[in-house]
Amino acid sequence: MFGKRIDYAGAVGFIVFMAALPLVFGGNYLIGVLTVSVIYGIWAVSWDFMSGLTGRENFGHSLFIGVGAYTAGFLNTAFGFGGWWSLPAAMVMAMLFAVIIGLPTLRLKGPYFALAMLSGAVIMQRLMLIFWEQTGGEEGINGIEPLIRSQLGFYYFALAALVLVTALLLALARSHWGLILRAIRGDEATCQAAGINVTFYKIASLVISAAFAGAGGAIYAHYQLQVSPQLFAVVTSITIITMVYVGGMASIYGPVGGAILLVLLTELLREFGEWRLMIYSCTLILILFFVPHGLIAPTWRRFRSKLRRAQ
Amino acid sequence: MSALLEVSALNKHFGGLHAVKDVSFSMAAAEIVGILGPNGAGKTTLYNLLTGFIPADSGSIVFNGRTLRGLAPYRIAGLGISRTFQLCRPFVGMTVLENVIVGGLGAQAGERGDLEARALALLEKVGLSGKEQLLVELLSYGDQRRLEIARALAARPALLLLDEPFAGLGSGEITDLSALIRSVHAEQGLTVMLIEHKLHEFMRLVGRVIALDFGEIIAEGSPEEIVRHPKVIEAYIGRGDEQAEEQADAA
Numbered sequence: 001m002f003g004k005r006i007d008y009a010g011a012v013g014f015i016v017f018m019a020a021l022p023l024v025f026g027g028n029y030l031i032g033v034l035t036v037s038v039i040y041g042i043w044a045v046s047w048d049f050m051s052g053l054t055g056r057e058n059f060g061h062s063l064f065i066g067v068g069a070y071t072a073g074f075l076n077t078a079f080g081f082g083g084w085w086s087l088p089a090a091m092v093m094a095m096l097f098a099v100i101i102g103l104p105t106l107r108l109k110g111p112y113f114a115l116a117m118l119s120g121a122v123i124m125q126r127l128m129l130i131f132w133e134q135t136g137g138e139e140g141i142n143g144i145e146p147l148i149r150s151q152l153g154f155y156y157f158a159l160a161a162l163v164l165v166t167a168l169l170l171a172l173a174r175s176h177w178g179l180i181l182r183a184i185r186g187d188e189a190t191c192q193a194a195g196i197n198v199t200f201y202k203i204a205s206l207v208i209s210a211a212f213a214g215a216g217g218a219i220y221a222h223y224q225l226q227v228s229p230q231l232f233a234v235v236t237s238i239t240i241i242t243m244v245y246v247g248g249m250a251s252i253y254g255p256v257g258g259a260i261l262l263v264l265l266t267e268l269l270r271e272f273g274e275w276r277l278m279i280y281s282c283t284l285i286l287i288l289f290f291v292p293h294g295l296i297a298p299t300w301r302r303f304r305s306k307l308r309r310a311q
Numbered sequence: 312m313s314a315l316l317e318v319s320a321l322n323k324h325f326g327g328l329h330a331v332k333d334v335s336f337s338m339a340a341a342e343i344v345g346i347l348g349p350n351g352a353g354k355t356t357l358y359n360l361l362t363g364f365i366p367a368d369s370g371s372i373v374f375n376g377r378t379l380r381g382l383a384p385y386r387i388a389g390l391g392i393s394r395t396f397q398l399c400r401p402f403v404g405m406t407v408l409e410n411v412i413v414g415g416l417g418a419q420a421g422e423r424g425d426l427e428a429r430a431l432a433l434l435e436k437v438g439l440s441g442k443e444q445l446l447v448e449l450l451s452y453g454d455q456r457r458l459e460i461a462r463a464l465a466a467r468p469a470l471l472l473l474d475e476p477f478a479g480l481g482s483g484e485i486t487d488l489s490a491l492i493r494s495v496h497a498e499q500g501l502t503v504m505l506i507e508h509k510l511h512e513f514m515r516l517v518g519r520v521i522a523l524d525f526g527e528i529i530a531e532g533s534p535e536e537i538v539r540h541p542k543v544i545e546a547y548i549g550r551g552d553e554q555a556e557e558q559a560d561a562a
Contacts, residue, residue, distance in 0.1 A: 176412075176416055176426075179405075179409060179412060179413055179416065180413065180416060182402065182404060182405055182409075183402040183405065183409075183410075183413040185402075185403075185404060186401065186402030186403045186404055186405055187400045187401065187402055187403065189364070189384075189396070189400060190396070190400045190401070190402060190462075191385075191402075191413070191417075192364070192383075192384035192385045192388065193362065193384065193388055193393065193394050193395075193396075193463070194385075194388060194393075194413060194414045194415075194416065194417045194462065194465075194466055195385050195386075195388035195389040195416075195417020195418060195466055196385055196388075196413070196416060196417045197383070197385045198385065
């Protein structure tokens with residue numbers, strides 16, 4: 001019980017901190033960086049729900065992000081739907097893609113799923129270029145309407161979305177559903193012997209993961225007011241996976257911290273110019289080498305058990 | 312008396328190997344039946360056919376009046392057949408308690424009841440009290456074996472298939488585990504099928520033995536009849552002579 005109270009206190013502390021940051025320091029630049037970090041948080045959390053819990057690593061999360069973003073872009077510019085239609089539409093489209101890819105590949109063992117997701121993202125990126133007359137090619141879709149005019153307002157909206165998604169997925173991960181996903185990671189055959197429909201849980205989890213990645217994509221589209229094929233890039237997926245590793249796999253809340261930390265790190269390193277990527281990569285390697293279970297979630301667990309002992 | 316499990320003319324080939332050959336037998340409710348046979352006789356393959364992990368080539372399996380052939384493993388488990396594996400396959404990365412809870416999650420929602428309370432009771436029954444919050448990979452091999460049985464029982468099976476539950480255990484542990492199986496059988500009228508090579512304990516536990524060799528049933532009967540059966544002795548020792556018979560007895 002006490003542990004739970006510490007968790008809630010930590011969550012409230014985090015939300016207040018994130019909400020207060022732009023008020024204290026101000027500046028549109030900071031708000032922009034925070035907005036991007038919060039959107040990456042949504043992507044990382046949604047990746048962790050499926051891949052972190054079941055251990056089936058998804059190397060093409062950008063597929064769902066891109067699908068969500070392009071859905072938002074098309075609806076808004078080509079069909080003239082209002083911005084708020086983007087979110088549900090993006091979620092539905094991303095879920096559809098998850099079913100199409102998950103159905104044939106998640107039944108198989110081994111690396112098929114990871115490879116299928118990776119190629120799916122690459123193929124979509126190519127398709128956006130091939131059908132440039134419809135998709136705008138390299139330029140993508142421009143002139144997407146903003147959801148909320150005020151930059152601060154939009155940041156708070158994105159932050160609220162992150163909190164909502166994290167709370168939802170955390171609740172699911174701590175329910176029997178999450179227990180089953182972790183059991184699938186442990187041993188699929190034993191799951192089947194226990195009467196669990198492994199394929200259903202894997203596909204349904206991918207669909208849930210995709211829905212929130214797509215929603216994040218739509219939010220991103222309405223932030224950038226533009227979408228481009230770059231959204232499907234493999235590097236986006238790899239960045240998200242790195243954020244989850246830094247945050248702590250399968251903890252759901254850890255990747256939020258991982259995402260914010262890495263986005264801020266990228267920004268802080270800007271002044272190093274060409275050395276930036278080098279320093280960024282070395283920092284990552286050091287983190288993963290010394291704390292292979294991640295930075296955020298294990299640190300929080302240690303802090304919590306210390307508090308509990310002190311009580 | 313109608314049979315709980317009715318297997319007839321079951322066949323399975325792996326390429327040129329006829330792994331299970333025209334196997335037919337039946338089991339009544341509340342029986343303990345042992346499957347005996349040398350390595351490669353097709354015992355585990357038979358389990359995999361019964362539980363749907365491997366599709367059969369031909370034949371039929373009827374459990375509780377329902378045909379099992381063609382059903383997915385999780386469906387068969389849901390109908391009330393639980394199994395353990397020859398090598399322990401726990402859910403790595405989860406606690407002992409969580410392992411047993413997952414074992415009960417496949418049951419119909421109505422039958423789940425209070426999963427955690429049941430899991431705790433089962434852990435006490437198999438002698439793992441006090442280890443509930445340990446990560447499963449920290450358990451000793453013998454404890455993993457017990458956990459495997461607790462996990463299988465959590466699904467409230469009507470038929471429990473045990474695949475070499477005594478493998479790798481010391482004699483004291485074997486006696487404990489054997490007592491556990493016997494008590495579950497006595498209390499809940501659970502039907503048990505058992506593959507085992509540790510013949511001493513095996514023969515005391517089972518009421519009836521089905522002996523397999525090269526995928527075929529070569530003998531069926533009480534433990535006493537089986538150890539004297541010439542075909543069984545031949546399968547284990549080669550030519551049946553008096554000396555061989557003594558060895559089979561001693562085993």
